[in-house]
Amino acid sequence: MAPQPEPVSEVLRACGMDEEVLDEYGLIPVHARAARGGVKLRTASGARLLKRVHMPVDRLRYVFLGAEHAAAQGLPGVPRFIRNRYGDPFVIHETGLYYLTAWVSGRDPDAGKVTDLAACAGELARWHVAMSAFGQTVAWQPEARSLPDRLAAALPELERDQEPSSAAGSFARLYAACRRDLAERLRFALAACAEADYESLHAVSRAEGRTCHGRFVRQSLVYTGNQWCVLDYDRMHPGPPVEDLAMFLHRYLPAHAWSGDVLARALAAYEAVRPLAESERFALAALLSAPLRSVQVVLWYMHRARAWDEDEYMDALESSLELEEPRQAAVNEVLARSPHWALAEGADAGDAGKRVPVQHLRMEVPVEVEEDAGGSSGAADGDGAADGGREASGHVLDSARSDPGPLGSQEAPRPPSPSGKKPEGGRKPKRSRRGRRRGGGAGPGGVNLGDEGHPAGLWRGSRPPEA
Known part of the structure; x- marks a missing residue:
């Protein structure tokens, strides 16, 4: 050697x-x-x-054949x-x-910019079109659990009664206050997936050879100066392309406070290349109704999957809770076939017949009272801007590197307060160890498309960085 x-x-x-x-x-x-x-x-x-x-080995051979197929379809930078x-x-x-x-040289997209976000959505559509029949060209395809199946596996943890003890930390108290609301939102999304017959969509997509990229994040795209190139095929798998699109939007729309206008532009860019069928639009609305970000932060905390302190987990959960209503409002506004129903109160996810017109829950974020510099107490506002959407950038399962910063440098627009409370004037917002403002700054809670085998991972992608 x-x-x-x-x-x-x-x-x-x-x-x-x-x-x-x-x-x-x-x-x-x-x-x-x-x-x-x-x-x-x-x-x-x-x-x-x-x-x-x-x-x-069969899985890597599948990735190799996928790259060869993409190159034969004329995709750049494969x-x-x-x-x-x-x-x-x-x-x-x-x-x-x-x-x-x-090695493909170029710049990563800035998902904090609407133009880059829309361009990425268009490139995802181009990738899906090129790979639309790949599954029919191979003799073996890996098994892949659908996103609703992975979400359903998280529901029992949210439904488990976990009353905080008197010695419990601030995150445990916050989670105890919102746990039932989160579980109800997740049941609603799972019932919406059932209404959209997602299981059949998943089976038909596999039979037709449709393929998901599996990890369509900004580190997987490069702009070479005249075109975008899609990289990183390691997580590709058979399945409905709308799942890729849903995960892409769940990851990057929080940086735009789930603006309906930004969601509409991203969808328009995707559909300009690959129009969605009505069944896909219904399925997309169902997937976007899931509180993915909040559930992921809770699972991270339960399994200590991130090397964060209590304040950082609090920042992440607070910022995600504040975007639950703006997210659902954007979905209902932009997707005409979004589900306009919810499970009746107290119904189980399997009670398909117990539906009522949807009245989305208003998630009350507890107001934290703390001493200010002058010794007087003030209410810490539970509202916060959308966090920048940090995600783990490690690629293979053993990677532990993290993205060095948020997606966009600007602070996202401040969403309306779910509780209607406003912070008292004259008090500086609390900062955690990493300097994020408890009452309005960017939190660390980006959606991580974690290894589905990891106990704290709902989504495909890299394992959350270890402590």
Whole structure:
């Protein structure tokens, strides 16, 4: 094996990779750095991205064939696997599976900008069109749980009575106050999915060969100066494309306070390329009715899946709770076929016949009273702007790197207070350890498309960073 420059060896070891794999490709890189869930290598033949993944061999072969299919359909910047010196598309090593692709240079989209957000939605549609029949070209497809199934698995945790003790922290008290409301919203969304016959949509999509990207986030797109390129095919799986679209909107609309105008622009950009069928619009409305962000923060806290302190969890949950009503209002405004019904109070998710005209719950966020600098107490407003939507940017399951900052630098418009209370004047808002304002700043609670096998992960993507 050819010796590698010491800095390259250090980077590979830090990323848990074995430098022996480079010899499989005959590479002697002069520089290396961690990037895009792998290691960027600068070589005499150009920049390359080496990735290590932990998945069955059949699963990686499915990803390889998907990239080949996308390239054959004319999509730009497809991460095609570079074959090693033995002609194999990837390397099977005792430390994992490795594959090599060309590096695509460019800028990531800024999801805080409406123009970039709409452009990303259009690119997602183009990807879906190109991959619309991919499943029919392969002999094997991975199993994939639908998003409603994963949401249903979270419902028992929300429905479990968990009265906080006198020694419980502030997050536990806040969660106890909103738990029933969150469970009711989740039951409503699951019943809406049943009304939309999501199970049949999922089965038909698989039979027709439709494919989901699985992790369509801003780190998976690059603008090269004249076109957008969709990268990162590791999480692709058979399923209804509307699931990708729903997760994309759940992730980035909070940065725009779930503005109906922004939602309409994103949907218009998507449908300009791939119009949605009525059944898909109904399913999309059902998926967007789920309180994904709030549920994910609660699960993170229950399983201590994030290295946050109590204040950071509070910031995340408060900011997400404040957007529950604006989110549902935007869905009802933009999607004409959104479900205009809810489960009757006290009905179980399986009680399909117990429906009443929807009267969305107003989620009361408890008012926190604390001492100000002058010793007087004031009500801490429970309202806050939409957080910037931080998400884990790690790619493979063993990644623990986090996105360095929020999606947009500007603060999102302040939504109306669910409780109608206003903060008393003259009192500075509380700040957590990371400097986020309890009463209006960006919180850390971006939706993480976590590994579905992780106890705190509802969505496909990277595992939440470990402590």
